[in-house]
Amino acid sequence: MALAANAAFAQTSDSDYRLSSVTLSSGESALSNGIGGSVTVTNATETLYFQVAANYVQFMYGRNYGCAYVAGSGGFFDNTPWIGPYVVVQPLKYLTFTTWEGVSAGAGGDPSWKGRFFFAYNNATIDLGPAYVAYTVLHYQRDVVNNLPGAGLNVPLGKRFRWVIGCDYSLRDHKPLFASSLTYTF
Numbered sequence: 001m002a003l004a005a006n007a008a009f010a011q012t013s014d015s016d017y018r019l020s021s022v023t024l025s026s027g028e029s030a031l032s033n034g035i036g037g038s039v040t041v042t043n044a045t046e047t048l049y050f051q052v053a054a055n056y057v058q059f060m061y062g063r064n065y066g067c068a069y070v071a072g073s074g075g076f077f078d079n080t081p082w083i084g085p086y087v088v089v090q091p092l093k094y095l096t097f098t099t100w101e102g103v104s105a106g107a108g109g110d111p112s113w114k115g116r117f118f119f120a121y122n123n124a125t126i127d128l129g130p131a132y133v134a135y136t137v138l139h140y141q142r143d144v145v146n147n148l149p150g151a152g153l154n155v156p157l158g159k160r161f162r163w164v165i166g167c168d169y170s171l172r173d174h175k176p177l178f179a180s181s182l183t184y185t186f
Contacts, residue, residue, distance in 0.1 A: 016043045019186050027179030030136045030148050030168055031121065047071070060086055067091055073100070078109035082118045098123040107141060117141070130154055136168065146172040160185050 020042040026035045036053030047069070049060040055078050062071025067090050074083040084102030091097075100121040106112035118141060125134040136148040152166025161184055168177045 017041050017046075017048070018043070020047075021183050021185045023181050023183040025179065025181035028177040029166070029179040030123075030138045030146070030177070032179070051075075062086065073102070077104070077118075080108050080111040080118075081105045084118070094127045096123075096125045096127070098125075132166075134168075144172055146170055148177070150177075157182075 018041065020040040022040075023038045024035075025032065025037070028034075032053060034054045036051060038049065038051035041048040041050075045063050047060070047062050047064075049062075049071075051058050056075060058073060058075030058077075060071040060073040062069055069086075069088040071086040072083070073086045074081070076082070082102045082104035084100065086100045087098070089097045098121070100119075102118040102120075103115055104118035106114060107116065108118075120139040121136065122138075123134055123136045125132055131153055132151065134150045134152075136146075136150065138146045138148065140146070148168040148170055150166055150168035152164060155163045155165070157163055161182065163180070163182050165180045166178075168179075169175070170177060
């Protein structure tokens with residue numbers, strides 16, 4: 001219900017913000033597990049992003065600066081608040097680098113007033129048209145760093161829908177992680 005209220009506000013506000021996309025996702029990836037959803041609201045220079053899933057809720061607010069996108073992010077993961085910067089650099093149309101780091105108030109599932117390292121996510125993606133290849137390095141709390149090579153497909157379904165299906169392979173856990181999402185763009 002909160003998502004619907006936010007979407008309605010974005011469409012009827014006097015500002016130049018507009019509802020840009022809505023996504024439903026499922027599966028397991030470097031950053032998510034299970035079913036989730038997200039809403040993106042934009043104007044000419046800013047992006048607001050809100051995402052919910054079974055054990056987390058998060059938001060981002062950012063701006064484009066040439067070939068870079070810089071955002072502040074935060075949320076709750078297993079009842080533990082966190083914040084951190086999010087930066088995407090796209091020096092070439094087909095090449096994207098992402099870095100995202102967070103600090104939290106306690107450990108996931110064990111909130112406290114003690115600040116601590118929460119995660120570091122670094123990714124390089126090469127876009128090959130409808131396909132992509134990626135390499136992700138994920139460090140989460142005190143877990144051993146996880147390297148995840150991956151690949152996937154971006155499949156347009158008409159003018160407004162896009163289906164993404166991908167697989168990362170966890171070199172740390174020796175298992176594939178399959179995920180999929182369906183996005184409607186306004």
